[in-house]
Amino acid sequence: MVSLEVVLGVAAALFGIGLYGVLGQTNAIMVIMGVELMLGAAMLNVIGFLRYAWPDGSSGGFFVLVLMTLMAVEAAVGFALVISVFRHRRTAEVDDLTDLSG
Amino acid sequence: MSDLGTALAFYPLAALMLVTGLYVFITSSMARAGLLLLAALGVEGLIFLALASEFLGFLQLLMMSGEMVIMVFFMVMFMSDPGGLMGMDMTHEKRRSAGVAIALAAGLALVAVLTDWPARVAGDDAPDVRAIGFEVMGRSMVSFLFAAMTILFAMVGGVMLAKQGGRFGIAAPAGEERGEGD
Numbered sequence: 001m002v003s004l005e006v007v008l009g010v011a012a013a014l015f016g017i018g019l020y021g022v023l024g025q026t027n028a029i030m031v032i033m034g035v036e037l038m039l040g041a042a043m044l045n046v047i048g049f050l051r052y053a054w055p056d057g058s059s060g061g062f063f064v065l066v067l068m069t070l071m072a073v074e075a076a077v078g079f080a081l082v083i084s085v086f087r088h089r090r091t092a093e094v095d096d097l098t099d100l101s102g
Numbered sequence: 103m104s105d106l107g108t109a110l111a112f113y114p115l116a117a118l119m120l121v122t123g124l125y126v127f128i129t130s131s132m133a134r135a136g137l138l139l140l141a142a143l144g145v146e147g148l149i150f151l152a153l154a155s156e157f158l159g160f161l162q163l164l165m166m167s168g169e170m171v172i173m174v175f176f177m178v179m180f181m182s183d184p185g186g187l188m189g190m191d192m193t194h195e196k197r198r199s200a201g202v203a204i205a206l207a208a209g210l211a212l213v214a215v216l217t218d219w220p221a222r223v224a225g226d227d228a229p230d231v232r233a234i235g236f237e238v239m240g241r242s243m244v245s246f247l248f249a250a251m252t253i254l255f256a257m258v259g260g261v262m263l264a265k266q267g268g269r270f271g272i273a274a275p276a277g278e279e280r281g282e283g284d
Binding site: 001002004005006007008009010011012013014015016017018019020021023024025026027028029030032033034036037040043044047048050051052053059061062064065066068069071072073075076077079080081082083084086087092093095 | 105106108109112113116119120123124126127132135136139142143146149150153154155157158161162165169172173176177180181192193194195196198199200202203204206207208210211214215219220233234237238242245246249252253256257259260261262263264266
């Protein structure tokens with residue numbers, strides 16, 4: 001049967017996959033995709049708590065709405081930054097953006 | 103949905119979500135990666151449905167389908183090898199990234215298992231649209247308005263960032279300096 005621990009374990013695995021994408025990919029769009037998966041894992045956590053730890057509460061649903069907003073905002077600003085960088089550098093590879101490295 | 107029904111829906115969907123999520127970063131075609139991400143987050147919406155969050159599940163399906171299709175366009179525009187036919191590798195530090203990700207996921211899972219969570223009887227119909235509506239229009243209204251303003255600012259800021267020339271107008275051609283009258 002499904003329990004809170006199982007849902008949290010699946011969310012942890014999804015978070016790890018997203019983190020692998022953020023750390024291991026060189027293209028900025030792929031990094032954004034990794035962040036989307038990590039936020040998806042956070043949403044799954046909230047749904048798990050809502051179902052198994054606090055079934056009669058509605059604040060958790062609101063948190064999921066805020067997280068969905070965050071995903072949309074993160075994608076919009078991320079794409080805008082990628083477009084801006086691409087205009088100046090003609091690349092979206094994060095390895096090429098080393099101006100601030102020591 | 104009964105406990106057995108929830109389990110029968112949850113486990114295959116969770117496996118499908120993790121596999122499609124992992125293949126996002128394994129496939130060499132960027133168009134496929136975008137569609138796989140859409141599949142992963144769409145399946146997550148189905149998991150929400152299986153866990154009795156119908157409203158949020160359908161909202162997730164709706165939002166992610168729109169967002170990920172837009173993302174596929176961006177990927178095809180910005181990838182040097184969108185079709186994956188040239189065999190380009192767009193990864194770095196693969197082993198260390200995988201090591202860090204696995205260690206963190208295992209740590210989080212360990213915390214989830216070892217923590218003594220409050221034992222509550224699972225509700226069958228938590229939370230419904232009505233409850234979320236009262237929450238949004240009640241004590242969380244200020245937060246919800248803040249989220250709406252955040253979206254508005256992100257839209258305006260995104261357009262300003264992405265437009266030709268950025269915030270400072272169209273740049274002078276290379277080698278030329280602009281005077282005061284420009």
